[in-house]
Amino acid sequence: MRPYTILDFERGSGNRFRRSICRNHFLNCYYKNIPLYVTLKNMKTRNNKIQKPSIPQTPMTATYNLPDGPQMPRWLRMIKFINQPLKYADDFAKIYGDTFTIRSSRSDNHIVYFSEPQALEQIFTADSSHFEVGRGNIGLKFLLGDRSFMLADGDRHQRQRQLVAPPFHGEKMRAYGQDIQTITRQVSNKWQIGKPFKIRESMQEITLRVILRVVFGLDEGELFEELRRSLSDLLDFITSPLMSSTLFFGFMQKDFGAWSPWGQILQKRQKIDQLIYTLLRERRAESDQNRQDILSLMMAARYDDGQEMSDEELHDELMTLLVAGHETTASALTWAFYWIDHSPEVHEKLLRELNTIGVNPDLSSVAKLPYLTAVCQETLRIYPIAMNAFVRIVKAPIKIMGYELPKGTAIVPSIYLAHHREEIYPQSKQFKPERFLERQYSLYEYLPFGGGNRRCIGMAFAQYEMKIVLATILSEFQLSLVNKRPVRPVRRGLTIAAPAGMRMVATAQVKRANTAALV
Numbered sequence: 001m002r003p004y005t006i007l008d009f010e011r012g013s014g015n016r017f018r019r020s021i022c023r024n025h026f027l028n029c030y031y032k033n034i035p036l037y038v039t040l041k042n043m044k045t046r047n048n049k050i051q052k053p054s055i056p057q058t059p060m061t062a063t064y065n066l067p068d069g070p071q072m073p074r075w076l077r078m079i080k081f082i083n084q085p086l087k088y089a090d091d092f093a094k095i096y097g098d099t100f101t102i103r104s105s106r107s108d109n110h111i112v113y114f115s116e117p118q119a120l121e122q123i124f125t126a127d128s129s130h131f132e133v134g135r136g137n138i139g140l141k142f143l144l145g146d147r148s149f150m151l152a153d154g155d156r157h158q159r160q161r162q163l164v165a166p167p168f169h170g171e172k173m174r175a176y177g178q179d180i181q182t183i184t185r186q187v188s189n190k191w192q193i194g195k196p197f198k199i200r201e202s203m204q205e206i207t208l209r210v211i212l213r214v215v216f217g218l219d220e221g222e223l224f225e226e227l228r229r230s231l232s233d234l235l236d237f238i239t240s241p242l243m244s245s246t247l248f249f250g251f252m253q254k255d256f257g258a259w260s261p262w263g264q265i266l267q268k269r270q271k272i273d274q275l276i277y278t279l280l281r282e283r284r285a286e287s288d289q290n291r292q293d294i295l296s297l298m299m300a301a302r303y304d305d306g307q308e309m310s311d312e313e314l315h316d317e318l319m320t321l322l323v324a325g326h327e328t329t330a331s332a333l334t335w336a337f338y339w340i341d342h343s344p345e346v347h348e349k350l351l352r353e354l355n356t357i358g359v360n361p362d363l364s365s366v367a368k369l370p371y372l373t374a375v376c377q378e379t380l381r382i383y384p385i386a387m388n389a390f391v392r393i394v395k396a397p398i399k400i401m402g403y404e405l406p407k408g409t410a411i412v413p414s415i416y417l418a419h420h421r422e423e424i425y426p427q428s429k430q431f432k433p434e435r436f437l438e439r440q441y442s443l444y445e446y447l448p449f450g451g452g453n454r455r456c457i458g459m460a461f462a463q464y465e466m467k468i469v470l471a472t473i474l475s476e477f478q479l480s481l482v483n484k485r486p487v488r489p490v491r492r493g494l495t496i497a498a499p500a501g502m503r504m505v506a507t508a509q510v511k512r513a514n515t516a517a518l519v
């Protein structure tokens with residue numbers, strides 16, 4: 001007899017043994033990993049007829065009310081999670097629906113995926129003290145340092161977040177528009193017409209230079225160049241599809257000297273640490289009190305007891321902003337150029353819209369263009385850069401969508417699955433910016449930047465940056481993919497992205513006077 005699975009039980013596929021047992025007994029065997037047929041066989045041979053099994057003496061584990069989910073050895077699941085991130089989510093959702101549990105065989109720390117808007121609303125609006133989020137990001141400690149607010153919770157998280165968030169919004173953010181445009185032009189002017197180049201590299205150069213400008217107020221000099229090169233070098237190394245595994249398997253994080261992968265990562269990180277500390281020393285010695293960059297704001301800030309931030313604290317927060325603030329936007333821009341080339345009608349509509357705002361438009365009017373906005377939104381919907389928001393670890397039992405989640409459960413708000421709900425996004429696998437013009441989506445239907453008290457602090461900034469970069473490049477160049485075959489996303493560290501080798505060719509854009517014909 002083959003072992004029973006939970007699906008046999010749920011589907012009620014008509015087995016007489018199954019009908020005679022109670023659900024509790026089935027689940028007890030299931031969670032304890034005892035094949036059900038063994039208990040049934042023992043019962044049958046003992047008195048030659050099937051009896052209702054006694055309710056087990058050991059109390060049922062508090063996980064009995066968790067949603068259903070796959071049973072798969074962890075190593076096998078992780079291989080799929082790392083190598084086929086979208087298929088991983090799609091396959092489980094196909095079998096188990098919106099909400100499913102990845103069970104841990106060793107502890108009560110089960111992982112539950114949610115993607116229904118109602119569930120996401122319950123998670124994001126719950127009192128943040130119900131969850132621990134910092135612990136879920138601990139895998140990034142080697143990169144950010146242990147004082148990063150991404151790894152913190154409670155008051156410390158809130159306080160640091162409030163300190164660094166303002167320059168990424170409103171007027172302060174808009175003041176960076178000109179810098180973003182200048183940097184975009186500097187990078188794109190290096191392209192040679194007709195010669196293929198890697199679009200990701202260019203987008204990464206733009207977003208890294210922008211974030212260095214915003215965070216450090218730096219855009220030239222030896223230290224700036226060294227920091228830019230070292231950061232790119234480290235992040236490209238860590239996020240290569242092969243090295244991404246080290247972020248998920250702790251046993252791979254062993255330093256076996258300069259030639260071992262982990263040893264190399266640590267060496268590269270040390271170099272960046274040195275550069276940041278040099279910069280901090282230089283900045284402390286400087287007399288310019290009028291600097292408006294984030295580093296200066298953080299250096300001027302004081303805790304309630306009058307203390308200033310230590311160099312170690314400054315270092316960790318700076319690393320957090322540098323890492324979170326440019327990789328993601330570079331991936332989003334790369335996808336945007338891919339989709340624009342992939343859909344000629346979208347390209348044409350965009351050019352028509354850009355044509356309406358004249359040759360040297362005010363950048364705030366660029367940011368308000370509806371079709372450009374819709375293209376950016378759809379880019380972040382179809383392949384959200386972060387497939388999931390941060391994991392929320394339950395601190396005390398909580399009920400979400402009727403499921404009692406015990407302490408220790410890891411809640412995963414699945415952005416990707418939420419963005420592919422057919423009832424909300426018909427033909428969800430197709431790139432259709434028009435859907436954002438036809439309908440307003442709620443915060444729990446469309447959430448590329450997560451939600452609740454951990455929602456991305458760079459949300460407004462990233463969208464503003466995307467629009468300026470796209471508008472600036474599209475008014476000068478037409479970018480075409482060298483290989484027109486559809487591209488599947490690949491893992492890039494904790495995020496998903498277009499393959500880093502994707503190449504495009506630039507040709508001069510038909511000039512404004514001529515594009516008027518498109519209108």
Ligand code: HEM
Binds near residue numbers: 150324329450455462
């Ligand atoms: C397209 C670009 C970006 C995407 C798709 C993105 C996405 C996200 C997501 C999904 C989260 C987790 C939110 C949650 O769990 O609820 C997050 C957090 C965060 N993001 Fe972004 N992000 C982007 C750009 C940026 C930029 C430009 C910055 C620059 C400052 C930034 C800084 C952060 C930080 C610091 C956090 C942690 C927030 C916290 O722990 O409170 N991100 N981002």
